Amino acid sequence: MALRLDPTNPEPLFQQLVSAVKHAVAVGAMAPGDRLPSVRELARELVVNPNTVARAYQALETEGVTRSRRGSGTFIADRRVTLRDDERRRRFREGLDALLSDAVHLGLSEPDVRGEIDEAIGRFRFDGPTAEDEG
Amino acid sequence: MALRLDPTNPEPLFQQLVSAVKHAVAVGAMAPGDRLPSVRELARELVVNPNTVARAYQALETEGVTRSRRGSGTFIADRRVTLRDDERRRRFREGLDALLSDAVHLGLSEPDVRGEIDEAIGRFRFDGPTAEDEG
Amino acid sequence: MALRLDPTNPEPLFQQLVSAVKHAVAVGAMAPGDRLPSVRELARELVVNPNTVARAYQALETEGVTRSRRGSGTFIADRRVTLRDDERRRRFREGLDALLSDAVHLGLSEPDVRGEIDEAIGRFRFDGPTAEDEG
Amino acid sequence: MALRLDPTNPEPLFQQLVSAVKHAVAVGAMAPGDRLPSVRELARELVVNPNTVARAYQALETEGVTRSRRGSGTFIADRRVTLRDDERRRRFREGLDALLSDAVHLGLSEPDVRGEIDEAIGRFRFDGPTAEDEG
DNA sequence: GTGGTCTAGACCACA
DNA sequence: GTGGTCTAGACCACG
Structure with missing residues (x-):
């Protein structure tokens, strides 16, 4: 599971990250319960500001893709259908x-x-x- | 062929216009040689800033969807495959x-x-x- | 329509703002189509960082309460039921x-x-x- | 009375515990005088850090929901109205x-x-x- | 250690 | 002018 960003892509960095994680889940490369890298760790790895990663993680949580727990990390959530x-x-x-x-x-x-x-x-x-x- | 924009849509207005024209062409509602309304005319009709329409027309021309002929207006171009x-x-x-x-x-x-x-x-x-x- | 924040409240500032706007809409003090103050303007008024207001507006948009349009502002959206x-x-x-x-x-x-x-x-x-x- | 926590819930674990105990009391599943499990015991049962349970117990006592008696444990307190x-x-x-x-x-x-x-x-x-x- | 909030300030895209 | 993105860095809450 290597998440990558393309800084030349006009798509916002945090959006690219969101898509990358969703793609990983959609193809089965990540499964419910799996832990994502910590915000700081991934920020270091991708050479972006931690806020950018945090924002992506937050968007993922809002979409129901992940669940974040203060103190323990961010995890892939169980899939749930909430929309009509x-x-x-x-x-x-x-x-x-x-x-x-x-x-x-x-x-x-x-x-x-x-x-x-x-x-x-x-x-x-x-x-x-x-x-x-x-x- | 009535082009419509949704100002509540987060997609930029000029891009909505680009997409609308491309969609019209893709489904056959507009065909090569058809003339698009003038910038001012369409801006009035859609109740948007003429700059917005002009920008959309420019993007369409750059993409090769339309061709503008000085003095006579903007037309749907013949389809050409430009990419490998x-x-x-x-x-x-x-x-x-x-x-x-x-x-x-x-x-x-x-x-x-x-x-x-x-x-x-x-x-x-x-x-x-x-x-x-x-x- | 006076939005107010209580800095002594442990609830995050941006959340307080979100709740305040939702409340205003829920009681009919604001209606679909109404324009919210601009991010910078409200930030000045509430004496908080513009990012804080922006974050609240973004959360409201995600929830479907508002619609933001670059260049023109943030507006109360039409109500739509999207959840099951x-x-x-x-x-x-x-x-x-x-x-x-x-x-x-x-x-x-x-x-x-x-x-x-x-x-x-x-x-x-x-x-x-x-x-x-x-x- | 089985207290349960949902680690995927964004609400802090200790607060979930507080709410769970208060809920149990509010619906009559626990009554004044009932003894709560010891911190260690409950921590083992819920598979959480003992600190988390201790913190919840402390919050419950501060709220007046429970009373701890040194050496004998933590008990549901008689209900008392403390606010005007x-x-x-x-x-x-x-x-x-x-x-x-x-x-x-x-x-x-x-x-x-x-x-x-x-x-x-x-x-x-x-x-x-x-x-x-x-x- | 983890994530969450907030500030400060820069730069970009849209109308 | 509007909102959107990103960086930098501080501080807090949870486990």
């Missing part, structure tokens, strides 16, 4: 539309796109058919 | 990865995701089977 | 249990408590019977 | 206001809220109609 189904789908569709629009403008063909999706989707750890119950 | 195939795929994969990561964290199931994709993909006008390569 | 019904009730019950436990330890009687609740509840602007549709 | 009536009501109202504000923002309706309150209030052991005043 319509809201979850709305958010996904928004991103999907943007992605497909970009794909067209990149000049990809539909088979290209379908191929890439099929190839990528297997790397992610989705829930069962429809998580209507809570864990 | 590996770069195009790399960019698409980046967005795709982020989308799928989000989907997992939203608690969507793989069938949910596949269903949404299948439903959405038909609305977009992709190129033929394999976009012709170029230097 | 079970999650909303779960969160409310948690706070309710703590409140009633405190009430017992404060030595209040059940009629006292019921009286206070009846008196207070009228000041808040609740939604209709069950907001299952979105605005 | 206006102060007790002030504190309750503060929490009540916050709760109702949250309820509005959660999108609960007034009937929802009243229903939850009626359902919950019966579980608590309030004092008689009017707690006797004192100096």
Whole structure:
């Protein structure tokens, strides 16, 4: 699990960190209960200000991805579905539309796109058919 | 083709405009040769600062989505593939990865995701089977 | 609409601000579309660091209470229900249990408590019977 | 009476313990004179640092919920009203206001809220109609 | 040791 | 002008 940042990327550093952690969880590289590096430790490693890491960790906690405990550290949280189904789908569709629009403008063909999706989707750890119950 | 902006959306207005135009092109609502409203006209219509529209038009031209002809206005450009195939795929994969990561964290199931994709993909006008390569 | 902070209160300043704004909205003192003071302006007024105000505004935005727009300010957002019904009730019950436990330890009687609740509840602007549709 | 802590809960462990004991007393699961486990014993049982339990016990004693007798342990104290009536009501109202504000923002309706309150209030052991005043 | 809050002050992006 | 990001460094609360 090596988290990395790209300072040339216009995306804010803390956002990059948030995405990196979420990605790690989504592909199973990190699992509930795993401990993230401490704020100071990761800040040193990534050569950024501790506040930047702290902010990322806080955003992750707000999103429900992690749980922080004063005195002991930051941990990957159990997954919980808190949003309404319509809201979850709305958010996904928004991103999907943007992605497909970009794909067209990149000049990809539909088979290209379908191929890439099929190839990528297997790397992610989705829930069962429809998580209507809570864990 | 009515372009609409949502001022409550945190996405910058000029970027919303860029996305809206690209989306319109991607779904076939606008086609190469179509003329965009003038900056002033569109600014009035959308109730935004003309600078905002101008900035969006500039970004669209930089991306190769539109072409402006001095004196006659801004038009949707013919589609041209400017990036190398590996770069195009790399960019698409980046967005795709982020989308799928989000989907997992939203608690969507793989069938949910596949269903949404299948439903959405038909609305977009992709190129033929394999976009012709170029230097 | 006068937002005030109590520096002797152990509750973090930015949290106090968040609560104050939410309260103002909940009792109808502020309504969707209303503009909050700018970060710098409010910071000056409350004699705190602008970052503290910014953090509160950001938390409010994350909660969906406000919408910030770079260049124009921070506004009360339209209300939207994004959480699942079970999650909303779960969160409310948690706070309710703590409140009633405190009430017992404060030595209040059940009629006292019921009286206070009846008196207070009228000041808040609740939604209709069950907001299952979105605005 | 099994006290339980949730280490993933952002609320400090010692405070969770305080709340748990107060809750137990408030719903009648523990009564004046009941003996609490020893610090070491409870620490072992809850798998937390003895300091954490000791701190919680100290806070409970400060609040007047428990009384420790040297050598014999910690016991639930007789209930005593120590605050003036206006102060007790002030504190309750503060929490009540916050709760109702949250309820509005959660999108609960007034009937929802009243229903939850009626359902919950019966579980608590309030004092008689009017707690006797004192100096 | 851990995370959380706050201040001070710089610089950038948007309208 | 607006909000957003980042750095630097202090101090507090928890375990």
